[in-house]
Amino acid sequence: MTTLRCGVLITLLFTLAAGADDRTPTSNDDLIEFPSAELVLEQQQARQAGDAILSLFQTRRVSPKFDNQPLDQVVQQLAKLTKTSFQIDVRALAEEGIGPDSPITFNARKPQRVADVLDRLLQPLQLSWYIDGNVVRVTTAAKTNVFLQTRAYRVGRLLRLVVERDVRLPRSPSMTTDAEGNLQPAAIRGDMAAASRKLEEALQEATSGPWEQRDGEGGNTPRVVAERMLVQQTQQAHREINALLRTVELILSRPFGSAPLLVTETDEELTELTRMQRLLETEIEFNFTDAPLTDVTKRLSDKLDEEIAIDIEALTEEGIRTDSPVTFQGRFAAGIALSQILEPLQLAHQFRHGAVYVTTIAKSKERLQTVVYDVADFLQVGHSMQGLLQFIEDSTAGPWLNTGGEGGTQTEFPGGVLVIRQIANVHDEIASLLGGLRKTLRAAAQSPRTKESEFQTRFLQARSKAEAKAIERLLRTFVAPATWDSSGGRGLIGTADDRIVIRQTKAVHEQIDRFLREYQQATPVGQAAK
Secondary structure, three states: OOOHHHHHHHHHHHHHHOOOOOOOOOOOOHOOOOOOOHHHHHHHHHHHHHHHHHHHHHOEEEEEEEEEEEEHHHHHHHHHHHEEEEEEEEHHHHHOOOOOOOOOEEEEOOOOHHHHHHHHHHHHHHHEEEEOOOEEEEEEEEHHOOOOEEEEEEEEEHHHHHHHHHOOOOOOEEEEOOOOOOOOEEEOOOOOOHHHHHHHHHHHHHHHOEEEHHHHHOOOEEEEEOOEEEEEEEEEHHHHHHHHHHHHHHHHHOOOOOOOOEOOOHHHHHHHHHHHHHOOOEEEEEEEEEEEEHHHHHHHHHHHHOOOOEHHHHHOOOOOOOEEEEEEEEEEEEHHHHHHHHHHOOOEEEEOOOEEEEHHHHHHHOOOEEEEEOOOHHHOOOOHHHHHHHHHHHHHOOOOOHHHOEEEEEEOOOOOOEEHHHHHHHHHHHHHHHHHHHHHHHHHHHHHOOOHHHHEEEEEOOOHHHHHHHHHHHHHOOHHHEEEEHHHOOOOEEEEOOOOEEEEEEEHHHHHHHHHHHHHHOOOOOOOOO
């Protein structure tokens, strides 16, 4: 009965959040059962207990050591270490052919967060965990996706920051299309309701889910009600959502064009990741001749005093031996050397679960990092969000889901914020790309501006309204593209029926004249040029 009531409560919350009309039940299946005050209090206490356990697991550090110990004994020891109740879903494990006596080997070099230890222990067995009230349940990944929870996130401050930013932008960063398919700014400035809708949409696009609307199953569409966002999702997804909202709000509170931020659950996690990245900049003398890969990683781990783990499951899937011979000599930064050692073996390294993981290149591309980029400074000088998205996809290695059917994603959040999910090296490309573009903008701002008297307004007539629009698009794209208002310049162009109005410098007008002459004299396709 409790399970039924929980489900009804979740459904009722989302019905109210969506502002749905009342509906008269037509059958017993449509009857709505209202939870009692005692049940609501019980659920609230269970959530608070679960939040306390999750907070503990994200901050407390342990250093367990297991040598071929059965899973049930490992879980029992973790329960004692953390003074927390654990349960193993034996039936779910049996359905996947996994026994509670499955052996586990794990030796932590130094104390690590409990959450990271659990992930590293269970991943090789393709298991996962979630918190149900005051109990930690160990089960299969499929089962964790069935257990949905509804949470309310405070987004009032985030939305107010969005509105404050949007009124400072010459156009809204949200873009729509008109009846003719042309991009138009969507006026959401000062509109909390519109900003809320955009946030609801963006949250689904920028997180892995699963979402019912996108994936066919999973959580319902998020709804903002009275400055709180109601979200029904798996516990893992809630961790992702909480981290993303936290990071987006931090970016929005900073000046336009601030440095990008990697999405992490806690400040401690970000500090730890930064420390490991800097550690790999340490120069080390390497002298390996046909040494097994396992020995190489162990010796490097000893020199750095850092966890370096091999993703044995991933290597086995690709038929790559963990004792593959390595020959490498010289003095290099640890990170550069590790990349050069691993690349010939079709391997790569990444930061995961508080350790440096050696895995296959294919697996490394499956695990995407989420980074929040502030692009409001580009929008402020006239760049469009659509143009920036295309610029990033065209100028980086990818792969991108939008262009290749798989890979990373880009999601526009309100307030001039871009959330990108990609592999680590592509994020490096993006940061470098946007940094270079900012330097160009600063240089342009410092250069002498064209005098107003040097601009001239001219009128052209096309053969039709459609041709006038086509010529406008061609001129913006192929003739001095950086000088038009859409790219931050001062040149203006527009159409009125079959007429084209152009305000540009004399030099650009001459380029336009040459372009139009060549455009009119173009050789028809299939005919030889004279």
